[in-house]
Amino acid sequence: MPIYVYWGEDDFAIEKAVSALSDRVLDPLWTSFNYTSFLPDRDDAVIQALNQAMTPSFGAGGRLVWLVNTTLCQHCPDNVLAELTRTLPVIPENSFLLLTSRNKPDERLKATKTLKQFATEFREFPLIPPWKTELLVQAVNQAAQSLGVKLTPKAVELIAESVGNDTRLLYNEMEKLRLYGAGNNQPLDVAIITKLIRNTTQNSLQLAAAIRTGDTAKALTTLNDLMNASEPGLRIVATLIGQFRTWLWVKIMMESGERNPDAIAKAAEVGNPKRIYFLQQEVKSLSVQQLISILPLLLELEVSLKQGYSDIATMQTKVIELCQVSRRN
Structure with missing residues (x-):
């Protein structure tokens, strides 16, 4: 029952998590057969997604069914809840059902409780509050480490101040620094960061x-x-x-x-x-x-x-x- 529920305001972090899950589940040669996404504008999106998740994958790799920006955890009609309750326990091991939303799941709903019962991962992706400077610095360090960018401690603080809690901007700027520092083993300092990253923080x-x-x-x-x-x-x-x-x-x-x-x-x-x-x-x-x-x-x-x-x-x-x-x- 590989069921994943992601929610939160950090759209970029959710995109990264979805991409990582897709890379892990799907075989590139069979993606067109095994990947389906359903937008919330379809009235029958949830029912169709559950039916699709029950379909065995073709060829190599697994199947990924994605309910994009779903409101299932905020409002769930009785017929959809019945189908959800019936389907979730018997989804094939090689089929992955993914639900994403900006809104926090309503813990009082039976749909939310059912998803939590069967979910492999039930995870929030919140934006870091802009006043939590230590968490912003930690996020910069994590991004730098994941991209192999070496920074001085003061440079890390300046980047955190410059980009705030905009995760997408952070990774865009970090990619720029990675290209600039390629082949250089010395950490990038404040002087370089000031030249390369625009400080938009009249914050x-x-x-x-x-x-x-x-x-x-x-x-x-x-x-x-x-x-x-x-x-x-x-x-x-x-x-x-x-x-x-x-x-x-x-x-x-x-x-x-x-x-x-x-x-x-x-x-x-x-x-x-x-x-x-x-x-x-x-x-x-x-x-x-x-x-x-x-x-x-x-x-x-x-x-x-x-x-x-x-x-x-x-x-x-x-x-x-x-x-x-x-x-x-």
């Missing part, structure tokens, strides 16, 4: 820093740069909420008298306790009340954007308001 973390210091002019300039770079408003707000929540926890722990960086890191969900010192310096000038006042404003902004209000006008107004809160004594 959301810089916007958070400008709001934290109450620098309205810098905050608005950074916001305009982000919008000109087509950064989605909701993604910007998600980063701001995450960063200010981290700052708030650090400040609360400081004022409670906690001095252990490990304890503060655990409470603030910061992966690297060494970052706590720098976070403490960043929130020195702010009170707990100021940080508490900022979060509802960010949540209001998130709601406004979800209701369809103009990104740039709504965000400019709210950024000015946020900077005013940070400047209060």
